[in-house]
Amino acid sequence: MLSPAANETPEIGIDIGRLPIAVQTDDPEYIRTLEHRFARFQCNPAGAVARLEVSVSEPPISNGGDDELKVERAGTQWTMRRGDFAAQWNPTERRGQVRSLPFHYALDSVLRIVHSLELAESGEGFLLHSASAIRNGRAFLFSGVSGAGKTTIARLAPADAMLLSDEISYVRLLGERYYAFGTPFAGDLGVSGENVMAPIHTIYFLNKGERNQISPVSPAAAVSTLLRNVLFFADDERLVGRVFQTACEFVSRVPVFELTFRPDVEVWNLIQ
Structure with missing residues (x-):
């Protein structure tokens, strides 16, 4: 200041x-x-x-x-x-x-x-209930409702991962690619993300399970699940339509998977 x-x-x-x-x-x-x-x-x-x-x-x-x-x-x-x-x-x-x-x-x-x-x-992006981190110059999103494991996956991140958020991720289109930005909006970790950005490589929808596993998600299911996790507070038909269009565009450009995981650092071996 x-x-x-x-x-x-x-x-x-x-x-x-x-x-x-x-x-x-x-x-x-x-x-x-x-x-x-x-x-x-x-x-x-x-x-x-x-x-x-x-x-x-x-x-x-x-x-x-x-x-x-x-x-x-x-x-x-x-x-x-x-x-x-x-x-x-x-x-x-x-x-x-x-x-x-x-x-x-x-x-x-x-x-x-x-x-x-x-x-x-x-129409450039959205805020998302999602943990996010940068690794090897690429951003990864881990989205889910409360209790899905956003903070857990962030806590398990290896030393070479840079945390952007364990709760609310900032997604924005720059040129032809979507980027994830760090935010100060923290979850249970209680710490701000780093004020950096990177192109989004993959988004994972989180589930807790007995073993670590990645499964593909169809475009229709991806848009539906993504919209459930987008932060949007206003009951406005026009803007809701724009958010839907943005979600469809995002899914068309970013690979989407479901990540079932147990609370073990080994899960990060699947995140490439």
Whole structure:
């Protein structure tokens, strides 16, 4: 973060998936919290292409007694609400306002929603419930629902594998290839991924079993399973259609397999 002048509002740049977002707030302590949380993903806010203005709120924000996340379109803007935050996002201007408790968890959620909306609108990619790692210059995705083994497969990774995430992977089309980017969104490992990227070589849908085994997945089954694991929070028919198209395009370019494995480091011998 650049030190602000006396009359400037503190801000931090957060660059995930080549979408740098400046986060501005009048609470210096909150900025310090974000500096620690997003240490690997900081960038110069002056170069950001999007901006979020955060107002720290105490006591807790009321959501009508409902802590469930709600993401809705209101005219040209998106509104987002949960028990710990309320936010608006204008996709045309790439500007938003957030009212949040003084913890990073709320901003984590807002960032995930904003990135998912931006990727869906562009048709370039998606956020995926998936562990991911780079090995020998190639990225591998390990996707599945909670309990499928994403954190386990990440924990078993050999020393020459670079972790991108054990929970939420960032997939984006650059040129003719899909790339996986590191994210700060961690699962049970509790650590941010590395802020690097690599072309995606293979995606595996995870299952736990008695032995290690790889099986091919048909394109139709691959699209269906992939869509169940894509993070998309908005009930918007047009964007849902774009996400479906992106999933089909992804499956047409990236090999898809089912990986049944037991919690043993030997499973990584199958990942080539």
